[in-house]
Amino acid sequence: MDAVGDLLLVDGAVAAVGGELGAPEGARVIDVGGKVVTPGLIDVHVHLREPGQEHKETIASGARAAAAGGFTAVVAMPNTDPVIDSPALVAFVAAQGLRAEAARVYPTGAISLGLAGERLAPIGEMIEAGAVAVTDDGHPIMDSGLMRLALEYARGFGVPVADHPEDLGLSAEGQMNEGVVSSRLGVRGKPNASEDVHIVRDLLVAEFTGGHIHLQHVSSRFGVEAIRQAKARGVHVTAEASPHHLLLTDEAVDGYRTEAKMNPPLRSDADRAAVMEGLRDGTLDVIATDHAPHHYDEKERAFDDAPNGIVGLETAVGLMLTHVVGKGVLDLPTLVERMSVQPARAFRLPGGTLTVGSPADVTVLDLDAPWTVDPASFVSLSTNTPFAGWELTGRAVTTIVGGRVVWQS
Secondary structure (H helix, E strand, O other): OOOOOOEEEEOOEEEEEOOOOOOOOOOOOOOOOOOEEEEOEEEEEEOOOOOOOOOOOOHHHHHHHHHHOOEEEEEEOOOOOOOOOOHHHHHHHHHHHHHHOOOEEEEOEOOEHHHOOOOEOOHHHHHHOOOOOEEOOOOOOOOHHHHHHHHHHHHHHOOOEEEOOOOHHHHOOOOEEOOHHHHHHOOOEEOHHHHHHHHHHHHHHHHHHOOOEEEOOOOOHHHHHHHHHHHHHOOOEEEEEOHHHHHOOHHHHOOOOHHHOOOOOOOOHHHHHHHHHHHHHOOOOEEOOOEOOOOHHHHOOOHHHOOOOOOOOOOHHHHHHHHHHOOOOOOHHHHHHHHHHHHHHHOOOOOOOOOOOOEOOEEEEEEEEEEEOOHHHOOOOOOOOOOOOOEEEEEEEEEEEOOEEEEEO
């Protein structure tokens, strides 16, 4: 619904919505006149770095950064140190998320033991411990037989298999997109084909097994079209668009800017436009940040030695409101669908709705708030972003999880 009204939250759930409800005696009243109330936003692709790299981010700091960005729930990737490839470690992430008392934290488990791509991790046991998906994110599953087993096994538990599409034989030692900019800089590139080949493989194996494949951070125009055609054939596929692939190209790397180094890399403007169109027409179901914090010293290395990734939890809403909704690519209800409704559906999570009885997870947006991206003000422990200094309009001002205000600007 798109209307002016009231929302009543009682005992952690939505009790009533619409019209002038009036406040029960003793209720806390939050006046959000002139602002937009939406189902809590959900990010299905974040790196919280704990255990093992707490100098970059912790589960608690990441959950707080998510709340500050308007997200009521995040899905944490398993490529930590040690890898989340056992039920005990899945339970650890879930417990740390509860202790944070901020955004909900949903763990994932690794597809393969140690992310080695050789033997399946105990998928069933990890799901019983709380994993909402399995993925070797950052480490593509190169063995098609292993991907088949993962899709067949996960299908029995009703969870998606999320894959980082990259053919390592084609991407080799590439550090950025292969193209004019990489040639000018003298940096080894990753061709589009390294992503495209892997996407086609994943789609075919998903079609063969009937499993649910979730393709992460799609960045190539061919990949978008392959997913579009697979959906038309009835393949069970969902896919992500990340804010950086929607708004930036490999020109952002010019000058060897490590803050614009990521995997998959920023690609050409034609690829960027195709990803935007895929988001617009629903080929790409969700917006996911791929929040990847790194310590300042690590990103200050020489370009080839610097790690991939940027932080995204605290900038995503402003970027999308300014450069996607503000430029007429999506209307606001569709943006909410891509950032709340569809993420909940894709990963079968609570939330993504404000119907009566649903979790009291709510995001309040101020569409008119002007602000400038200042990494020094981030709640995240890391500040690696190519968007520093961007002037944006619109941001989350209140985040409510389970009926409790966890962030208010």
